[in-house]
Amino acid sequence: MATKGKKGIYAYIVLVSLALLGLAGLRFYSLYLEHELMALNQQIEALQQKDLLLSQRLLSMMAPDQVVYYASGKLGMTKGLERDSTIRLAIAPGSERFQGDNLPTVAVEKRKTFGIFSAFASAKEDRED
Incomplete structure (x- = not known):
């Protein structure tokens, strides 16, 4: 035991x-x-x-100045002479119709101050005229 x-x-x-x-x-x-x-x-x-x-x-x-610098320096974009425009909304911003896909239409009125130069004042391009 x-x-x-x-x-x-x-x-x-x-x-x-x-x-x-x-x-x-x-x-x-x-x-x-x-x-x-x-x-x-x-x-x-x-x-x-x-x-x-x-x-x-x-x-x-x-920043806006950086965007302008890059667009003009690297992309060759220049300030357009026909860019003076007014944007008008068809509906007031406080309206209830602003929800979902019911966004207001935008009407753009362009002022043709220097209209004859608009073809030459866009981005840099190689032209053979």
């Missing part, structure tokens, strides 16, 4: 040691996951900084 009691104690010790080993494994796995989480948080912060810089760059590129 004494050997049966020792086998029970050994089994108990083995079960307790397996439980402690399992807990240690879980602890190491949680440390690994914590390290991964910190790495992901650092990547998120870096991407947020990059997003902020790109947003600032986009705003600077959308």
Whole structure:
């Protein structure tokens, strides 16, 4: 009978040691996951900084003077002489008909101040006249 009691104690010790080993494994796995989480948080912060810089760059590129500079310098566009126009809306902006696809029609009236030069005052082009 004494050997049966020792086998029970050994089994108990083995079960307790397996439980402690399992807990240690879980602890190491949680440390690994914590390290991964910190790495992901650092990547998120870096991407947020990059997003902020790109947003600032986009705003600077959308500034009117930058658009004019790029259009004239890189695309060869020049200011048209016939650009003096008036836009009139057919419906008042507070109207309820402004929702969905029911947008107002726009009537553009162009003033032909220098109409004879309009063919020559557009973008740069290679003409063989």
